[in-house]
Structures are given as C-alpha cells and as structure tokens.
Amino acid sequence: MVSYRKAGIGGQPFPVQNRAPQEAFEQFEASALYCPRCRQAVPVRKRLLLVIPEGDKYEYLCVHCGASVGDKIEKNLAPAGIIPL
Numbered sequence: 102m103v104s105y106r107k108a109g110i111g112g113q114p115f116p117v118q119n120r121a122p123q124e125a126f127e128q129f130e131a132s133a134l135y136c137p138r139c140r141q142a143v144p145v146r147k148r149l150l151l152v153i154p155e156g157d158k159y160e161y162l163c164v165h166c167g168a169s170v171g172d173k174i175e176k177n178l179a180p181a182g183i184i185p186l
C-alpha cells in the first residue's frame with residue numbers, strides 16, 4: 102500500500118490533470134446538450150430547420166420537453182461548374 106499523504110505540503114492537493122480527451126468531449130456534446138428548461142444535459146434530436154444559401158440549418162431539440170437547445174449550419178459546398186437554376 103502506498104501513501105501520498107505527506108506529499109501535499111500545507112494541505113494543498115496536487116494539481117491533477119483529470120480532463121477528458123478533446124475527442125471524448127466533442128462526442129458528448131454531439132449527443133447531449135444543456136437544456137435550460139430541464140436544467141441538465143439532455144439527449145437531443147437533430148431536425149432540419151431550413152435551407153439557406155450558406156447550407157442546411159439544423160436545430161437540436163431536447164428529447165424530453167422539445168425545447169430548442171442549439172442549432173448548427175452544415176455548409177453546402179456546391180460542386181464547381183454546376184449552376185443551380
């Protein structure tokens with residue numbers, strides 16, 4: 102058994118780097134967002150809100166109360182040489 106009690110001089114805890122990897126955080130963010138109504142991170146549904154020249158705008162809805170908890174524009178890169186009528 103190893104004891105580290107003596108290492109913290111003056112009762113100061115070690116600075117612990119306990120952060121999750123960036124990839125894991127992004128994965129979490131994609132599947133759950135903070136809902137102001139439910140006051141917690143909730144699973145979300147992605148819904149196509151509208152199509153604009155910049156791209157498709159999606160809305161994230163709380164699966165519990167249906168509140169909009171965020172949106173995102175996915176850029177629509179039209180292939181060069183093709184002019185939409």
Ligand SMILES: [Zn+2]
Binds near residue numbers: 137138139140166
């Ligand atoms: Zn909610």
